[in-house]
Amino acid sequence: MKISNIKKEYDKFALNIKSLEITNSVQNTIVGATSCCPNNEQHNIYGIIGANGCGKTTLMKIMAGIIKPDRGTIDNEGLTSRDITMIFRKPYLLHDTVLKNLLYPLKIRNIKPDNNEIEMLLNMAGLENLTNKYALTLSGGEQQKLAMIRAFIFKPKLAFIDEGFSNMDIESVALFEQYIQKTKDTTWVLISHQISAIKRICTNIFFMSKGEIKAKGETIELLNNPQIKELKEYLQYM
């Protein structure tokens, strides 16, 4: 995905993104070919970091096609709306059971569910015994896990996660992070305030401040050696 000259008025600032490119292959990143992925997995996982209100979620929603920018272009490079998904901080769950929620994306695509995969995903989320439970009665963490596996089940090519781990326990976070790192056919873009998580799994990050991308690059290099003032200030509490 390539976006250029995106402008969007919102809340405190105007979002102003000159250019941004999301690719799956590490070799094709705009910041160079060196891999910083754990276990030499050759696929990109992007992180977007920045203070509250800097435009991270707005940018993500624009990239996910949920809101339209006031100006600018987005080149999905052949991806359709069915290839892209977004998991919200507070996910929307259907007024239905856990299982019906999980199967919804397959239902609208007329894809027959793979029982083995369903079982694997439910076990990963710890929801295997709650399939008939009304989804809205799950705890906050369980709802986030359900939203995650619902996005995983149809294997999107591009997935945006907006603080999707914020209510999860550490074991669940570890399991989901492993899944994300292993799933090479999906390009992941995460927003998180947990810099430790960003360091663990993201290959590249974008740092945003006041509606603009102020810094972008490989995670380790950017976080260990921040060059710009706003990023140094942001990281001082790390």
Next chain:
Amino acid sequence: MLTLQMTLLSTAMSCVIGIPLGLLLDKARFPGKRIVVLINRTLMAAPPVVIGLVVYLILMRNGPLGFLGWLFTFEAMVLAQTILITPIICGIVYTASQRSASNIRAFAITMGASRLQTQFLLIKELSNEIYFAAIVGFGRAMSEVGAIMIVGGNIRYHTRVMTTTIALLRNRGEINQAIFLGAVLMIIALIIQVIGGFLKRREERTDENI
């Protein structure tokens, strides 16, 4: 029987018009939207006799739809009821949509749902609110007196329904019969609620995280 026919038909027609209008009103962005919402809210509270009078003027022999010959008929009563309760249903659906529809639409986008699938999803997810709007509309229609008296004429065996009969009995001093009819009306309303509850099927659950 006439009461039930009139009420069910006018509620059904109002739902067919009012529900999509309510959803559309939430989604649409256009100049003057606030004025349209204000008009809808005003019509929700419109005095039924005023609606009855307007429909009377439209359907009278010299009126724009006088050629239909609907004045003092069942059709006129249904028309008046529909005009009366459509804004109510539209307004309730619009208010419910304002709270939830944008989240539902955003979710539908993230799931890759088509436009049609998104519309079905909206109706399914808002079904409790839509059901509530229909019930309010039904109750309003069933309890209506003023408008249907004006356009229906309260003609025995033709346009006399239970509410207008109760009014007539009260005027005649036949209070016991009026009370009996009132009780029958309440029982009908209760039976419709029970049937509606069965058909609705969705379990009411509260969000434990609130």
